[in-house]
Amino acid sequence: MDDISTLIILGATGDLTSRLLLPGVGRLLTDQPGRRLKIVGADLPTKDQDEWSATVKSAFDSAGANGDAVEHALTHTRYLPTDATSPEQLRQLMEAAEGIPALYFALPPSVTARAINALHDVGLPEHTVLALEKPFGTDQQSAADLNRKLASLVTEEQIFRVDHFLGKSSVLNILGLRFTNVLFEPLWNRDHVAKVEIVYDEQLGLEGRAGYYDSSGALIDMIQSHLIQVMALVTMEAPTSLEAADLRAVKTEALRAVRPWGSDPATASRRARYTAGTIDGRQLPSYVEEEGVQARRETETLAEVTLESQSWRWAGVPFTLRSGKALGERRREIVLTFRDVPHVPEGMQGMISPAVLRLRLGPDSMSLEFNINGPGDPYVIDRAHLMTEFGEGRLNPYGEVLNGILQRDPSLSLRGEAAEQAWRVIDEIRGAWSNGRVPLEEYAAGSGGPEHWGK
Template structure:
């Protein structure tokens, strides 16, 4: 993103190691993103990429796997010259994440320090395996010299506040904070980045962005898919850990933060932490009023029948893991005091959508009391993150005719021109890792305070182990989610 680089162009790494290179994350996100960066000419000629995985493959086997993997996952058709240039960067390293000898062999394959400024170690693996990789990198000296190499860690960072703090202590035992890139791909999305411009570059918008004008904020991340083949992880994590504590909390901070002193990593992260620290703690007795969970049962998605969560492969019998969560938070500061932020996320919902919906207050004077407009719909700002990235405003205009009738009109502030394509979030973030820009990554105090916010909910649900509400697949979650609202005229915004 180039908001504020910590490293110069002369300090680019010349090795990029992907741990878990044959897994879903690498296949679906990392390899296509790296290919697109190659096609755009954004990867330095000196950069080599090492695929670290357990399969008994040669480099040729790996390159054939890449050809099959990229087919259908990239924009357009595979460009043969670009692909040949791309696969030439790769070599395959057979290794076990828990075997220190595999790391010794990896160290021997990396260029000497005199020839290169360092390496990127991307942990595209299960969170339970983070510790083993970090300790084995240290065991063979791949964490030295301190400050040189970069470690990229996917979410979730820990399972609760205590485990996140333990993982962070382990990281800092061997790596400096400036070397650690905690990735949340939502922050790499164009709409989320554009929200900063939308707010802070437009004097039309910023004066309205507060409790005097805004009634409430909704943040929705809905998925039509189920858990696919992630039961071993998801059945332990659930929607609160998997989505709300990281993705949705990050969106909340970007919506609510104050203008940073500069567009630099620490300045941006400082303002986001201030938001998290200002969120009103949820008392144990108030959890029911502020949060609810549910689990999908059988239903239909796009007209096709799907099984319920407990019938998914490898899910524990009678599991009460939540696949839907909705929660209400208040930010007790001068800008947002009294404005509820409603967050919800779920699987097997009608369609894939991620949206920030900001509802404004009703006009203070009912000028149209004696007309058909006695009750007037409020204004909205709608920021769509996926599947389409756009920004819209809903305002009232008078309909043509003799009566004082109005209709809602959407003003579309989409930032893409007809001949432009948006960058994939991973393309943005991988380039930032390589170039040493930490602006769109998470500092540990952000993660720590996000866990402090949701830990009371987790702790309360941990003792409620006998029952979980349900919703049929293909619905927008349980009807009971409406009880979170503060007034009868507040409703969930499901569509643009």
């Protein structure tokens, strides 16, 4: 199977392209100096060739990119002003491709849908790959509609529903930890695990991203797009292999089993928005006072949902997914808390708590907290921590995702049904929010969220 020869980026002047996508390309090309890739940028604004080349070089430099493949890409890159919704201009764009092309849609969902419609009037070269940035659609129905339109253009194997979060080495290491250690996999179920938390709390505020964030919020930006996919990796059964078909099948089955806790999206979810406060000496304004924010939207900056997997392995175990901005502590981790021991022998004293496994998502590491006899009195129990680092991996998250795209390996891509199933759960929660069943609470920037949430 031949690799992709041309990467066409629709939405090439956007923040995503310069901040994440192009640095990922640079890191990948540095790792693979023999690769020859033509990069074509396409977007509405007019750019001259020198300006575009400088953009690509700056992004590559930020990733420390170097080597023959990088130099080749810099020499052969070009920019074409393009309306992604115009069949005629898309046709001209495809004519600029060499070999097998990949179209990367770094566009808002609404523009992506219109671009897909326009592609039906354009002849695509054989084996063309279509890579779509998250969020895939805006709800379950739009995701299903988009899937149908894509299926009439190319085969499922040519569609890459991108989630760079699944390219994080610590997320991928869930598979290695679970399925290569007899120590963990027999305990990875409801008989031994009491609860699971998947948390991605940030100290950063809006950081000028109102154009995107104010129409999505924490629920869509992180939980629907990323954290629910991590939950699928935690809850899924062992795949026969890591081949794309096997891995994507078990992830889809895992998502199909997810429900709001107690099947009640109102009691299973909470939302809040930050007010003015201080984080590490830096003053943040209230979210509604940030430039570009429309207060009437009632966009949440902190969301917490409790889900369950209605499966034999996980029935009755709460999975809490949480993400927020402008919080006092940066916390990015997957936490499995095991059940209490059924009986403690009389005479044992001290801290006797359940074992806890933490998989941290930056810096990537793992720790196991458990009980041991203390250094003094052997009848007094103390707490011990075993820690190890996963390392960064050879590529950054976007590099891993792009590597799959260029090699036409969809292992890290979502299957169509999986994208729809992830929206199904979120749509139930948003329905409860829009009906006024879940109030929008407030928390001061720099705090841990609304005070009573921790109780």
